[in-house]
Amino acid sequence: MTFDFNPLFLTFQLAAVTTVILLVIGIPLAYWLAFSPRKWRSIIEPLVSMPLVLPPTVLGFYLLLLFSPKYPLGNFLETYFNVRVVFTFWGLIIGSIIFSLPFMVNPIKSGFQNLPKSLSEAAYALGKSPGETLLKVLLPNIKPAVLTGIVMSFAHTVGEFGVVLMIGGNIPGETRVASIAIFSEVEALNYPAANFYSLVLVTTAFVILFLLYHWNRKSVKIF
Amino acid sequence: MIEVSLTKKLVTASGIVVLTADFTIRENEFITFFGESGAGKTTILRMLAGLTKPDAGFIRAGDEVWFDSSKGIDWPVQKRNIGFVFQDYSLFPNMTIEQNLEFALGGKSGKERIKELLATVNMLGLKDRRPHQLSGGQNQRVAILRAILRQPKLLFLDEPFSALDLDMRLRLQEEVFQIHRKFAMTTVFVSHHITEVFKLSDRVMVIEGGRISRAGSPGEVFGENRLSSKFSFIGEVAEIIRDDVVNILTILIGSNLVRTVASDEEIHDIQPGDKVFVSSKAFNPIVMKYNSAK
Numbered sequence: 001m002t003f004d005f006n007p008l009f010l011t012f013q014l015a016a017v018t019t020v021i022l023l024v025i026g027i028p029l030a031y032w033l034a035f036s037p038r039k040w041r042s043i044i045e046p047l048v049s050m051p052l053v054l055p056p057t058v059l060g061f062y063l064l065l066l067f068s069p070k071y072p073l074g075n076f077l078e079t080y081f082n083v084r085v086v087f088t089f090w091g092l093i094i095g096s097i098i099f100s101l102p103f104m105v106n107p108i109k110s111g112f113q114n115l116p117k118s119l120s121e122a123a124y125a126l127g128k129s130p131g132e133t134l135l136k137v138l139l140p141n142i143k144p145a146v147l148t149g150i151v152m153s154f155a156h157t158v159g160e161f162g163v164v165l166m167i168g169g170n171i172p173g174e175t176r177v178a179s180i181a182i183f184s185e186v187e188a189l190n191y192p193a194a195n196f197y198s199l200v201l202v203t204t205a206f207v208i209l210f211l212l213y214h215w216n217r218k219s220v221k222i223f
Numbered sequence: 224m225i226e227v228s229l230t231k232k233l234v235t236a237s238g239i240v241v242l243t244a245d246f247t248i249r250e251n252e253f254i255t256f257f258g259e260s261g262a263g264k265t266t267i268l269r270m271l272a273g274l275t276k277p278d279a280g281f282i283r284a285g286d287e288v289w290f291d292s293s294k295g296i297d298w299p300v301q302k303r304n305i306g307f308v309f310q311d312y313s314l315f316p317n318m319t320i321e322q323n324l325e326f327a328l329g330g331k332s333g334k335e336r337i338k339e340l341l342a343t344v345n346m347l348g349l350k351d352r353r354p355h356q357l358s359g360g361q362n363q364r365v366a367i368l369r370a371i372l373r374q375p376k377l378l379f380l381d382e383p384f385s386a387l388d389l390d391m392r393l394r395l396q397e398e399v400f401q402i403h404r405k406f407a408m409t410t411v412f413v414s415h416h417i418t419e420v421f422k423l424s425d426r427v428m429v430i431e432g433g434r435i436s437r438a439g440s441p442g443e444v445f446g447e448n449r450l451s452s453k454f455s456f457i458g459e460v461a462e463i464i465r466d467d468v469v470n471i472l473t474i475l476i477g478s479n480l481v482r483t484v485a486s487d488e489e490i491h492d493i494q495p496g497d498k499v500f501v502s503s504k505a506f507n508p509i510v511m512k513y514n515s516a517k
Contacts, residue, residue, distance in 0.1 A: 118313040121274050122366075124300045125307040126327045127373065136326065140317035 003196050006173055007181035011201075014089070014177060015157040018096040019104075022153050025097075026104035027146075031134060033105065034112035049102045056099060060166025063095050067167070087169045092177070095163040103152040111145025112138060144216045151212045155205060224249055225377075225409070229270055229280035229290075233433065235261055240433040242266060248411065253403055255412045255420050257444075258430035264413045265381055267430070271411060272307050272379050273300035284377075306370030306378045310385055312362040314354040320365050321350040327372045340368050344398065360391035364398070371402060378403070380412045384419060389478055396422060417445065417498050418457050418477070455502035460495050474501055 029048070033041055051059060067074040067085035077083045085091040115138060123133040139146065161179040168175030170184055178197045185194035225248040233240045242263040248254050256264035269275035271282060273289065276297065282290040289298045300307075314323050324337045341347045344364050354362050363383055370378060380399065384392040396419055403410045403423075414420050420427055421441045429437040429444060437444050445457075458476035469484045472493075481501065485493075493499060 116311060116313065118309040118311055119315065121300070122307065122309060122313040122315075122369075123326075125272065125274070125305060126369070127301045127304075127329070128326075129301065137315050137317070141315070 003193055004172075004181075007176050007178045007197060008200055010089075010173070010176065011158055011178040014092055014096060015154045017093055018100060018157045019150055019154045021093070021097055022100060022104040023146075023150060026101070026108060026149060026153075027139070030105045030108035030149075031112060031138075033109045048105050051099045052102050056160060056162025057166055059099060060095060060163040063091070063098070063163070063167045067091060067094075086167055087171060087175060089168075089174055092164055092168045092175055095167045096157045096160060099160055099163045100153045100156045103156045104149040107145045107148040107152065108142065111142030115141055147215060148212065151208055155208050158201065158204065224285065225271075226281070226283045227271065229267070229277040229282070231263075231266060231270060231275070231277045233263055233266060242433045244270075244430075244435060246428060246435060246438070248409060251407050251409055253400075253410045253412065253423055253425045255414055255424040255427045255441075256430055257414060257417070257420050257427050260415060262430040263433060264415075264430045268379050268381055268411060268413050271377075272305055273298060273303050274307075304373070304375050304377075306373065306375040308363070308366050308370045308378070308380045308383045310382045312354070312359070312366045314362055314366055314369070316354055319351050319353055320346070320357070323354070323365060324369055324372060327369045333372070337372070340372070344368070358391075360387050360395060363387065363395060367395070367399065367402065371406060371408070374406070376409060378408050378410045380410065382413055382415070384414075384416070392419070393478060399423065421445070421457060455500060458499055458501050460493060460497050460499055462495055463490060463493070474499065476501060 033045060033048070064086055065071055067077070069075050069078045069084065069086075074085065077085065083090075085094060119137060119141065120130075120133050123137045124130075128136075159179065161183070164175065164177055165180055165183075168177075168180075170176050170180050176184075178201055182194045182197045182201075185191070185197070227247065228245045229243070231242045233242050240263070244267050256267055258264045266275055270277045270290075277290060277292070279292040280290070281288065281292070284303075287298075288294075288296050289303055290296060314320075315326065318326060320341070321337060324340070325334070328337070338347060338350075341350055346361060346364065349357060349361065354365070357365075363386075367383070383399070384395055387395065399410075400423055402408070412420075412423060424441055426439065427437075427441050427444045428435045456476045458474040458481065460472060461475050461480065462473040464471045464473075469486065470490055472483050472485050472490065474481045474483065483501065
């Protein structure tokens with residue numbers, strides 16, 4: 001019996017691209033949330049964490065409306081840039097970034113907040129800029145937190161279903177990721193295929209989390 | 224010379240206190256802010272360094288204006304060319320001892336100088352260790368070296384010895400004093416330990432109730448010269464034992480335990496842990512050469 005590997009490739013491609021983009025946005029955002037004045041933080045912080053409590057379908061629904069060519073933003077993107085977001089791979093990426101944002105930002109933010117303040121102050125007193133301090137002092141000292149952010153974002157993107165289904169649909173080779181493939185195989189009563197995808201995801205999730213705990217146990221000894 | 228006039232609102236356990244500080248620091252002076260914890264002495268130090276923003280006032284260092292609220296001037300700490308030593312050492316845990324020092328120098332070549340400095344404090348063999356592998360005293364030593372590597376004109380020390388044991392404290396006090404003298408630095412020190420204040424400072428400012436309540440030489444400030452004694456030390460009462468009509472006091476002076484007697488009247492407000500003056504004028508001490516090789 002042969003299985004279609006495409007949904008798995010698509011899943012891991014989506015997770016990898018999402019994680020890289022999240023790392024690039026997540027670190028500055030976490031830094032800002034950890035050290036900025038409280039008044040702005042109190043609005044942005046709940047927004048970042050909203051995907052944790054909202055049903056993924058709610059997020060997917062609004063993203064679908066937002067990027068639909070029938071509404072201003074989607075229409076604008078399609079008319080001037082010839083870009084369509086809904087029911088494409090890029091739509092999945094945008095949805096995944098928003099949906100996994102707290103998984104990247106929250107661990108890194110707590111990492112920054114748990115560092116003694118005098119560490120960055122010591123670097124500033126040595127004449128170092130905030131940028132150099134971030135790269136050479138702060139980030140190297142919160143490696144476990146950054147690693148947790150990377151792994152959790154990746155794993156969470158692999159496992160998402162609702163957002164992906166709402167904004168991407170179920171287009172083979174384009175938006176049909178493993179979680180959706182499982183659902184449609186079950187609907188088609190094709191249990192062996194559903195079982196195959198499921199087993200791969202279960203194994204991947206276990207290996208990823210096992211490695212994460214293993215690495216973090218080792219690196220925590222630095223402190 | 225540094226001229227300072229600052230105010231800052233502090234939220235303390237006993238309500239809001241407005242901290243006011245007007246003083247000058249002379250070149251090459253060893254100046255100490257002394258007071259209870261929470262009195263605001265660390266805040267004054269941090270405002271001078273540029274780590275905490277004052278509410279109003281000015282800081283003029285020579286012909287530079289570091290802070291002036293009326294003109295909106297506030298130099299960041301990076302620009303003030305200072306050295307700062309924190310209570311908790313604040314060495315970077317991701318770097319070795321040598322890398323911590325190299326980081327201070329930035330791109331500048333100074334490997335030889337770093338080795339030399341480490342050798343003078345007998346720590347060259349530990350240069351590849353990380354901070355968590357060293358003792359508190361060794362860490363603080365490195366932190367002091369790191370603070371002076373860029374040859375700042377001003378060295379700020381925020382209770383640098385408070386987490387160390389007595390022996391290490393005495394040794395580091397000596398080293399700090401040597402550094403202060405050797406590099407002709409102006410040193411600003413924060414402490415609530417009366418013995419080290421006495422030992423190190425040229426001038427002491429006592430912070431009480433949000434302001435400088437007394438200032439002068441340690442002798443003037445702590446009233447030592449009011450006693451016309453030949454010997455006067457500050458010690459800490461370790462133990463009071465009642466023995467018939469007298470009390471036997473065990474007092475820690477420096478690293479020595481001294482035993483003496485006292486009447487009930489003398490000790491009525493003294494408890495173990497209190498700082499006391501121990502002075503004597505009615506006897507002639509024996510002085511002999513001390514052979515340290517023994």
